Amino acid sequence: MTSRSDITVTLRCNNSCRFCPRTTLEHVKVRDAQELEPRLMAIRKQSSRVTLSGGEVTLLPGIVDLVATCRTMGFSEIAIITNARKLASGDLVDRLVEAGLTEACVSVYDLSPEVHDWFTATRGSLEETLAGLDRLLALARSRPQLSVRVNTLLGVRNAQGIEMLVKRLGEAGVRGFLVADLVLGEHYSEPLDHARVRDIARRITAARPDTPVVWRGFPLCVLAGIPGIVAEPMNIDTTLVDDRNLDTYFDEFFKNFAHVPACAGCIEAGRCPGPQKLYTRQLGSGSISPVTTASLSDMKGFEPSSDPGRLAITPTTACQMRCTYCQVKLGSSHARPEILDAAVDLLMTSRRKRVELQFFGGEPLLRRAEVERTMERASRLALERGKEILFTITTNGLLLDGELIDFLSGFDTRVLFSMDGPLDLVERTRPMRGKGKKGAHALVEKNLRRLVSSPVKHFVNIVATPGTTDRILSSVEYLAGMGVARVQICYALGPGWTVPSQEAFCAALVACARFAADRTARGRPFTIQNLGSHAEPVVLSNDLLVDVDGTLYGDAALFAEKAFPDLRGPYRVGHVLELASFDGLRRSRERNLFDLRRTYPPGTPGRLIVEMHMDMGRRVQSTLDALGPRASARDRNPLLDTVLTRSVPEQVRIMRAHPSMLKLPLLLLHNPCSWNCIFCKSKPLEPTCFDDVARWLADNDQAREPRLGLVGNEPLLHPDIDRIIAAARQHHFERFDALTTGDPLADPSRARDLFSAGVTGYSLPLFGSSPEVHDAISGAAGSHGRSVAAIDNLVGLGASVHIHTNLVRQNIEDLARLERMVRERWNLPFCVIPVRPKDANLPYAEVAVSYPEIVACARVSSLVAFPLCVARKVQDPAILDGSIVSDVLKMYVLDQPFVKPPLCATCTLRSRCSGTFDALLGLYGPAGLEPVLPTKGTSV
Numbered sequence: 001m002t003s004r005s006d007i008t009v010t011l012r013c014n015n016s017c018r019f020c021p022r023t024t025l026e027h028v029k030v031r032d033a034q035e036l037e038p039r040l041m042a043i044r045k046q047s048s049r050v051t052l053s054g055g056e057v058t059l060l061p062g063i064v065d066l067v068a069t070c071r072t073m074g075f076s077e078i079a080i081i082t083n084a085r086k087l088a089s090g091d092l093v094d095r096l097v098e099a100g101l102t103e104a105c106v107s108v109y110d111l112s113p114e115v116h117d118w119f120t121a122t123r124g125s126l127e128e129t130l131a132g133l134d135r136l137l138a139l140a141r142s143r144p145q146l147s148v149r150v151n152t153l154l155g156v157r158n159a160q161g162i163e164m165l166v167k168r169l170g171e172a173g174v175r176g177f178l179v180a181d182l183v184l185g186e187h188y189s190e191p192l193d194h195a196r197v198r199d200i201a202r203r204i205t206a207a208r209p210d211t212p213v214v215w216r217g218f219p220l221c222v223l224a225g226i227p228g229i230v231a232e233p234m235n236i237d238t239t240l241v242d243d244r245n246l247d248t249y250f251d252e253f254f255k256n257f258a259h260v261p262a263c264a265g266c267i268e269a270g271r272c273p274g275p276q277k278l279y280t281r282q283l284g285s286g287s288i289s290p291v292t293t294a295s296l297s298d299m300k301g302f303e304p305s306s307d308p309g310r311l312a313i314t315p316t317t318a319c320q321m322r323c324t325y326c327q328v329k330l331g332s333s334h335a336r337p338e339i340l341d342a343a344v345d346l347l348m349t350s351r352r353k354r355v356e357l358q359f360f361g362g363e364p365l366l367r368r369a370e371v372e373r374t375m376e377r378a379s380r381l382a383l384e385r386g387k388e389i390l391f392t393i394t395t396n397g398l399l400l401d402g403e404l405i406d407f408l409s410g411f412d413t414r415v416l417f418s419m420d421g422p423l424d425l426v427e428r429t430r431p432m433r434g435k436g437k438k439g440a441h442a443l444v445e446k447n448l449r450r451l452v453s454s455p456v457k458h459f460v461n462i463v464a465t466p467g468t469t470d471r472i473l474s475s476v477e478y479l480a481g482m483g484v485a486r487v488q489i490c491y492a493l494g495p496g497w498t499v500p501s502q503e504a505f506c507a508a509l510v511a512c513a514r515f516a517a518d519r520t521a522r523g524r525p526f527t528i529q530n531l532g533s534h535a536e537p538v539v540l541s542n543d544l545l546v547d548v549d550g551t552l553y554g555d556a557a558l559f560a561e562k563a564f565p566d567l568r569g570p571y572r573v574g575h576v577l578e579l580a581s582f583d584g585l586r587r588s589r590e591r592n593l594f595d596l597r598r599t600y601p602p603g604t605p606g607r608l609i610v611e612m613h614m615d616m617g618r619r620v621q622s623t624l625d626a627l628g629p630r631a632s633a634r635d636r637n638p639l640l641d642t643v644l645t646r647s648v649p650e651q652v653r654i655m656r657a658h659p660s661m662l663k664l665p666l667l668l669l670h671n672p673c674s675w676n677c678i679f680c681k682s683k684p685l686e687p688t689c690f691d692d693v694a695r696w697l698a699d700n701d702q703a704r705e706p707r708l709g710l711v712g713n714e715p716l717l718h719p720d721i722d723r724i725i726a727a728a729r730q731h732h733f734e735r736f737d738a739l740t741t742g743d744p745l746a747d748p749s750r751a752r753d754l755f756s757a758g759v760t761g762y763s764l765p766l767f768g769s770s771p772e773v774h775d776a777i778s779g780a781a782g783s784h785g786r787s788v789a790a791i792d793n794l795v796g797l798g799a800s801v802h803i804h805t806n807l808v809r810q811n812i813e814d815l816a817r818l819e820r821m822v823r824e825r826w827n828l829p830f831c832v833i834p835v836r837p838k839d840a841n842l843p844y845a846e847v848a849v850s851y852p853e854i855v856a857c858a859r860v861s862s863l864v865a866f867p868l869c870v871a872r873k874v875q876d877p878a879i880l881d882g883s884i885v886s887d888v889l890k891m892y893v894l895d896q897p898f899v900k901p902p903l904c905a906t907c908t909l910r911s912r913c914s915g916t917f918d919a920l921l922g923l924y925g926p927a928g929l930e931p932v933l934p935t936k937g938t939s940v
Helices: 033-044 063-072 092-099 114-118 123-141 162-174 196-207 243-253 277-283 339-346 363-386 402-408 423-429 438-450 470-482 499-521 589-599 605-627 638-642 649-659 692-699 720-730 750-754 771-778 783-797 814-826 851-857 867-872 886-894 903-907 918-924
Strands: 006-008 050-053 077-082 103-107 147-154 174-179 215-216 230-232 310-312 354-359 388-395 413-418 457-464 486-491 544-546 551-554 574-575 666-669 705-711 736-739 759-765 801-807 830-834
Touching: 033 050, 033 063, 050 063, 063 077, 063 092, 092 123, 103 123, 103 486, 114 123, 123 147, 162 174, 162 196, 174 196, 243 574, 310 339, 339 354, 339 363, 339 705, 354 363, 354 918, 363 388, 363 402, 402 438, 413 438, 423 438, 438 457, 457 470, 457 759, 470 486, 470 499, 486 499, 486 574, 499 605, 589 605, 638 666, 666 692, 666 720, 692 720, 705 886, 736 886, 750 759, 750 783, 759 783, 759 886, 771 783, 783 801, 801 814, 814 830, 814 851, 830 886, 851 867
Parallel strands: 006 050, 050 077, 077 103, 103 147, 147 174, 174 215, 215 230, 310 354, 310 544, 354 388, 388 413, 413 457, 457 486, 666 705, 705 736, 736 759, 759 801, 801 830
Antiparallel strands: 544 551, 551 574
């Protein structure tokens, strides 16, 4: 579920706005002080930002104390939404900022008292609001940590004055604006024509390109195509509350919206609730049209929804097994060839370059001929349309013989092999049906061993029930003994997951994660596939699944049909013979939850099972988050869970197993960073506790490693860094290497003190040869000058210094000058590394550069960790001496979520190449990648 940071702390207000949805907000407000702290803690677990909203929060008697409490809890961004009237006089605004307030979002609807006060239904409200806004802006000029923004609404009454509002308040110092669509209802039912909305948005965006203006809630298609516009679909943002109240809130909010026929095929249909019903009733739906990737191309800061381009199909409902936990209604129905073909054709309409077709069942290999025919046809179509396709086969393994494995190896295939563990367990949980029972499970084991020794990608799927959680670890160990290197651990849907059994399952996850880490550290890589995922609660899965009759459903309607037999209706998407476009079909997880709870009302047996699985999912996700970073494929940093969370002795074992990647133990220190880089989102965190660091350092009494790497947000700004270095020396560390921005080292005396304390190795980023380029990327004014001063100081001290930069769109034209500057001014090692996909201050699409552009523009000889087929066109040799990469940066560079697309299979350099990023392929496809084929004299 989406992390929400807004919390409604009061509904009291000194305005009486005509459009205010106060009755709806009753469902999500904090009822009393006892409820407030748990709500805040729920937000803090997921975010370092909190927004206090109302009502009017400044009327809350304890608002200053509440802001201070938020700061004590570790929130680094504390915002309020306010009409600012109470801030017009007195010292409340000063006390709020002193308590920790970092942002004030002031609601202003027009600069004319007649219009603004009409909206608020409160005479004189504009005068006090502007006076309070002036106080905030004056304070922000002397307190740079305070950001002042303005929220407004766009309707018929203020359409004439909104351009002047943005212009005047922007000139006064307001840092950003949010322009929201008015939600129409019985108290406000004057829709503003979308053509006029679009015209106003185009003029404001063109007139003030440097003023951040976010347009929220308008149908996205209305604003698509306006160059530079920043738009967000209508959404609700409120922190977790009681499920029933949240259901009612969602219901009352979304009943105002509905998709219209023109929404069909829109890639944002899963996120956008459609136009408002009252709008279409009065003005029609002529302004609505499907959004495509092309129509989003000019939108600034907007990325299409993360639909993975995946579709599952059901060749048959038949299966040889009757697993005790299976929730699929099995039978003897088969999909006709035209149904399978139509499903493939539908998938091929996806905007994605890389798509996935999954075979589900039943046991799909009972229809082996149809599976093979469908794969061959889908592969041809993908090739014709410039796509890459991954095939996933879900199988019980009985029919996975050598001939079939050979066939699968000719495609980009992944096998999901269902097997719960040793024979005695699977014979009990996965009984056979009909003849041929004897020896069947032994055949499954034999086929798994055959798969393990093949080149086909695969993982084993273990399903645990409340009665088999005690066997999970031993099953994982058993599979590892068979040579399996990747296991997914799932829990069965259905009743029985009491709190003790949920805790037992989570404890087993922890034990399996430790087993995997230990085995990997000993040089035998083993992965628990769940780690790093964010798929829980699994009951809310929003994948798409085609039934044997061609009907397309949200997949829980089929894979959980026995547990939730009433979902076919609400989860039905359409029929593959009738659907024209794949994009936009995927339902949101929020919508799935809404339909689940609406289908099974409170008090029904089905509702009890829904809530049990919601509890189970939250508990499992919390466990997974504690074991490793919660991440998607776009935002996964394998370094964190593979190395940085390990003890010194464990890191030493990794060093010995991978000496080219890890040269010294690394200490991860969380603390605020003084930069705000465009490709990062380094939210200030509570500093890592010194006591925890001291315990970690003590392990070196056993390892006796002489060097230690200091890494993190900015390790040299940790408040206890001097104590940490002193403690490290007491535990036999003698020399230190720091991965640092260099900011603290611009002070010559500080650089000298750290060098004297043993910090003699440094790895610093420099993003440009000039302040204009560097500071725009670092997000910190003056940082270029401080970095240059730091390097001068370190070189003067005789420190070992490495410089690196990330190749981004914002510095590609400057890279040659930067490389020349580093070599001519300091003669230091220098490397250019790729920017990885992650949640950041700018979308990945705005910083990532395509490979043809790199070949055309990057006039450097320092590329590291780029595809070798690209690097060899830019520099010679393509593979550079590893000494240009510092030891503290080396594993970061090498251990990224790189992928190698199918076209790389025939490349002679494949084994030596890092590969690329899946997100980059999603943006640009395989453009610029080409396998280096065997030729006489091939060299890197």
